[in-house]
Amino acid sequence: MAHSETNRSREMEVFAQVVDQGGFSAAARVCRMTPSAVSKLIARLEVRLGARLVNRSTRALQLTPEGCAFYERVTRILADIEDAERGAGAGEQPVGRIRLNTSASYATHILAPILPEFLDRHPGITLDLVQTDMVVDLLAERADVAVRAGPLKTSSLVARKLGDTAMIVVGAPEYLSRFGEPKSIDDLDRHNRLGFGYVRKVDGWPMKKNNDIVVIPAVGRVQASDGEGLRQLALGGSGLARLAAFTVRDDIAAGRLVPVLEHLNPGDRETFHAIHIGQGGPLPSRIRALLDFLAEHGKVR
Structure with a gap:
């Protein structure tokens, strides 16, 4: 046997x-x-x-x-x-490599500031960080954990919610001084609306119009593959961008970006989850350690 x-x-x-x-x-x-x-x-x-x-x-x-x-x-x-x-032989300390797939925005604004504490807590763990806003196949990418935004499809993936965040249309003061601040949906026709270079669940900007919600196409002269790229383009004055609040909160407070069309904001929020393969089976201690840490320190607001 x-x-x-x-x-x-x-x-x-x-x-x-x-x-x-x-x-x-x-x-x-x-x-x-x-x-x-x-x-x-x-x-x-x-x-x-x-x-x-x-x-x-x-x-x-x-x-x-x-x-x-x-x-x-x-x-x-x-x-x-x-x-x-x-x-x-290690007193049950989690050890090994974790392949984490996440968006550039989450990696920059949430993960990077808290990562030193995680590594200090778990000296036996090494982290392989892959950044992309595209939805990936965890199995094909050999990812242990992924942090993803938006609605989850029914699958064999197990999800742990990390919070949600508002969405805000912003522009740099220099850009607004050149092209004017939009006050209505029609005003957006004369603005460069920065968008993503791939199809998303909601491929545009939801806006309130009378008693309805309409989706305004994010058509502009520049597109980017991730939210952090759009943020940098907006900061540089390339156009308006609709971004997650947690990525631009500091920029707004410092005056680097200005919210626009807030009276037309429908109040939708983008939800973040940490996901991994499996349906309730036992998790390796290194994966469990990362998930527990993200649930404690990696919240999105």
């Missing part, structure tokens, strides 16, 4: 490396095996499970739905084993 369990553990380790490294050859180098041996091991695993885990017909590694589900469980099992072994 012990020998069988050891083989299963090895199979899971090799399969996880195939996914993490993006192919058989790369996994073989990490596992100190030949690519042929890795391929045969995965084939035996698929036979034993009675399910195909990896599509071999494409040039790039592609997991089947069964492979994705198996990978989620395998990573949790291997993390639990690692935690148990390290905890026995």
